[in-house]
Amino acid sequence: MKTIHFPNVNKFFSKGAEFFGKKILALGFLSVIVGAMIFIIELLMAYSIQYFLFALGIGDPQKVTNAIDLSIWELSLFEALLFFLVVISTRSILVWFQTYSASIISVEFETLSRKRLLNWSLSNRSAQVADVSSMFNEKIVGASNFISSCLGSVSRLLVMTLLLVALIKLSVEVTILSIAMLMLVFFPAKFITKKVRLASNSIHRELDFSIEKIIKGVKNILFLHIHGLYKKEIREVDIHLSEYLTQYKKYHFWVGMKHTFPQVLGIWLLCAVILISKDRELIADVVLVQFFYLFIRFIQNAGEVSNLASYLSLTRPRFLAVWDRWNEMRSWTDDWVEGGKDPKLFGGLIGWRFEGVSYAYQNGVDVISQLSMDIMPGEALIITGPSGSGKSTFLSLMLGLVKPTHGQIYIQTKSESFLIDEARPQLLNAVGYVGPENFVIAGSFRQNILYGCQRSCTDEELKSVINQSGCSYIFDFPLGIEHQLTEQGEGLSAGQKQRLGLARALLRKPTILILDEATANLDKKAEVALVDTLAELKSSMTIVAVTHREELLRIADRHLTLPTI
Structure with missing residues (x-):
């Protein structure tokens, strides 16, 4: 017999299994199984109530003809009561487990998604701070709640289906009549659902706008204060937050209506059905208790499903936002090569050779086009150009953090030349880097300078790099090098932070020094002193500096000006 394969279906389930993870899928499957067990308990609950009534002398089990024969067991009042207590206790345990597993699934997914986002955001230079922040908090939490709600809906739909089968077993006519009358709830429920959906869309819109405005305002706080615009921004966000609150109130009002209205109306309709059924003798009196209980549970589950919907x-x-981001992260690959050339090859000075290198953004626009040049070991390359001309992209290409769209980049030593991908980790180990915003950790000056250093350093080495980088201000603090800093580097100017970053870079004893706008926050005197230091270091390392200022040009062996895109 020929086997039929469904590649798209298999691919869908395989992708879903990868997205959710084995542990979440196992817990989800177990939660659905528990839902089926809860139905069995609901059925036993109906029978345990009936047994209890029989034990009290209410009803005659011999008259039961269209349900399970209850006359096969003759239980005493104590036994009937014990049976009822065991069943209701078992139901409570299963409901607890279902609630617990839903919470665990939610937290498991949050943790898994945050780990993925962490790895992607710190590995991918194109990650945006606002986007990562929003995804890490609000969107992942919302997605995890969506998953737990889906599982809850599936479990309750399963219970509803099984309850419907049980009701039909008790009485086909009464069940059809009850469902038909319950359909009267449909049109009011449809109206309420529309209100819920509109409020839901408004909530997302107002919250997203508020988050975007706050992040933009914090990043430009000096501009807002200088121009007296910060109160205007506050008022605008206040308006949207107030609307967010209003829509959330509407959402919960209509959700409450959607949850309560079907149940209340359903009970009224059920009572009407029972009166009709009794009047026309559609169902035996002794079965009415079971039918009444099971149909109430059917209505309650329907209300819960409506609420979850x-x-x-x-x-x-x-x-969907987390799913789309996961697909993006899944297709993104870090081409890091762990092997490659012997690290000892990098003991000497290093340069680069660019051969017809181009790099284009995702929109297809070339930021660097057909660049061919040599940077010899020990040279000082100064890169200038207007904002957006591709200076940071050029540095990323040099360090192998992005691949050129076209062309090749080679690392050059005095003795040989090879592709940058062959030994990127070794290349980065030879680099000292100072960026426009220095990375400060909570700790002492000593810990900040040593941060990222993979070897033991003496106090003499620390003092040497402190002097070279112009960080002698450290000793003006009462505790000197042991003075404690916050993560924001409170008490230090932007220029002092950058000099601290330079000290950290020089401590690595790099053969390549990368300066990315490292003098932007220095005053003229400090900048001149730094450039004098770099002039002395030229013989011991290759220097590549991105700058908007002219002082660094006096140490340039090569000057690259990138044009406006």
């Missing part, structure tokens, strides 16, 4: 509409956009 509303919450799914609220959290669905967050889930």
Whole structure:
């Protein structure tokens, strides 16, 4: 017999299994199984109530003809009561487990998604701070709630289906009549669902706008204060936050209505059905108790499904955002090569050779086009150009952090030349880097300078790099090098932080020094002193500096000006 394969279906389930992870899928499957067990308990609950009534002398089990024959067991009042207590206790345990597993699934997914985002955001230079922050908090939490709500809906739909089968077993006519009357709830429920959806969309819109405005305002706080615009920004965000609150109130009002209205109306309708059924003798009196209990549970599960459906509409956009980001992260690969050339080859000075190198953004626009040049070991290359001309991209190409769209980049030593991909880790180990915003950790000056250093350093080495980088201000603090800093480097100017970064870079004893706008926050005197230091270091390392200022040009062996894109 020929086997039929469904590659798209298999691919879908394989991708889903990868997205959720084995542990979450196992817990989800177990949660659905527990849902089926809860149905069995609900059925036993109906029978245990009936047994209890029989034990009290209410009803005759011999008259039961269209359900399980209850006359096969003759239970005493104590036994009937014990049976009821065991069943209701078992139900409570299963409901607890279902609630617990839903919470665990939610937290498991949050943790898994955050780990993925952490790895991607710190490995990918194109990650945006605002986007990562929003994804890490609000969107991942919303997506995890969406998943737990989906599982809750599946479990309750399963229970509803099984309850419906049980009701039909008790009485086909009464079940059809009950469902038909319950359909009267459909049109009001549809109206309420529309209100829930509109409020849900408004909530997302107002929250996203508020987050975007706050992040933009914090990043430009000096501009806002200088121009007296910060109060205007606060008022604008306040308006959207107030609207967010209003829409959230509407959302919960209509969700409450959607959850409560079907149950209340359903109970009224059920009572009407029972009166009709009794009047027309559609169902035996002794079975009415079972039918009444099971149909109430059917209505309650329907109400819970309706409520979860509303919450799914609220959290669905967050889930889709996480799903789309996961697909993006899944297709993104870090081409890091762990092997390659012997690190000892990098003991000497290093240069580069660019052969027809181009790099284009995703929109297809070339930021660097057909660049061919040599940077000899020990030279000082100064890169200038207007903002957006590709200076940072050029540095990323030099360090192998991005691949050129066209062309090749080679590392050059005095004795040989090879592709940059062959030994990128060894290349980075030879680099000292100072960026426009220095990375400060909570700790002492000593810990900040040593941060990232993979070898033991003497106090003499620390003092040497402190003097070379112009960080003698450290000794003006009462505790000197042991003075404690916050992560924001409070008490230090931007220029002092950058000199601290230079000290850290020089401590690595690099053969390549990368300066990315490292003098931007220095005053003229400090900048001149730094350039004098770099002039002395030229013989011991290759220097590549991106700058908008002219002082660094006096040490340039090569000057690259990148044009406006």
